[in-house]
Amino acid sequence: MREEIVLEALCVAHSEVVANLHQRAFDENWSAKEFQNLITMPASFGFLALKGALPVGFVLCQGDDVEAEIITIASDPACERRGIGTILLQCVLKQTQRLFLEVAEDNIKAINFYEKQDFQTIGKRPRYYNRGSGNHCDALVMQKEVS
Numbered sequence: 001m002r003e004e005i006v007l008e009a010l011c012v013a014h015s016e017v018v019a020n021l022h023q024r025a026f027d028e029n030w031s032a033k034e035f036q037n038l039i040t041m042p043a044s045f046g047f048l049a050l051k052g053a054l055p056v057g058f059v060l061c062q063g064d065d066v067e068a069e070i071i072t073i074a075s076d077p078a079c080e081r082r083g084i085g086t087i088l089l090q091c092v093l094k095q096t097q098r099l100f101l102e103v104a105e106d107n108i109k110a111i112n113f114y115e116k117q118d119f120q121t122i123g124k125r126p127r128y129y130n131r132g133s134g135n136h137c138d139a140l141v142m143q144k145e146v147s
């Protein structure tokens with residue numbers, strides 16, 4: 001039997017777990033201390049996805065019921081394309097009327113992911129992401145208005 005995904009509200013006790021998930025999903029490493037600071041910032045909110053006892057994804061946002069931004073979202077690469085990201089995103093979309101984010105222009109799977117949820121590209125931030133060795137990548141600004 002397939003275990004259901006359960007979401008828990010993100011709290012400071014999740015910092016280590018979330019740092020591990022982030023490290024597995026991204027090239028860039030954010031420490032548990034950095035997550036602790038982000039999670040305790042005013043207007044921070046998010047969710048940890050659990051499959052049984054196993055953490056399989058998370059989303060961290062900043063904002064309120066009018067407007068919010070995704071700071072970061074990831075699912076465990078071992079669980080890619082099993083709907084975990086969608087469950088997290090849909091839960092965030094229930095918390096706010098306008099959700100926006102920045103995504104690297106070369107992150108095709110994330111762009112597909114947001115477009116599938118009807119996010120629109122509303123702008124571009126040139127050279128937003130530092131790729132090292134003097135290389136940069138533009139960011140797309142995407143948003144979704146919840147009617």
Ligand SMILES: CC(C)(COP(=O)(O)OP(=O)(O)OC[C@H]1O[C@@H](n2cnc3c(N)ncnc32)[C@H](O)[C@@H]1OP(=O)(O)O)[C@@H](O)C(=O)NCCC(=O)NCCS
Pocket residue numbers: 025026072073074075076079080081082083084085086087101102103104107108109110112113114116
């Ligand atoms: C983007 C991410 C969060 C999606 O999580 P997920 O759990 O795989 O998402 P879902 O299973 O709900 O996938 C939904 C849709 O996303 C897109 N998608 C997900 N993985 C993809 C892949 N490897 N290639 C192309 N599209 C992909 C597809 O449109 C997919 O729908 P489909 O499988 O019906 O075609 C995940 O790939 C991830 O953690 N990536 C690394 C971190 C990252 O880039 N975060 C976003 C930063 S802005």
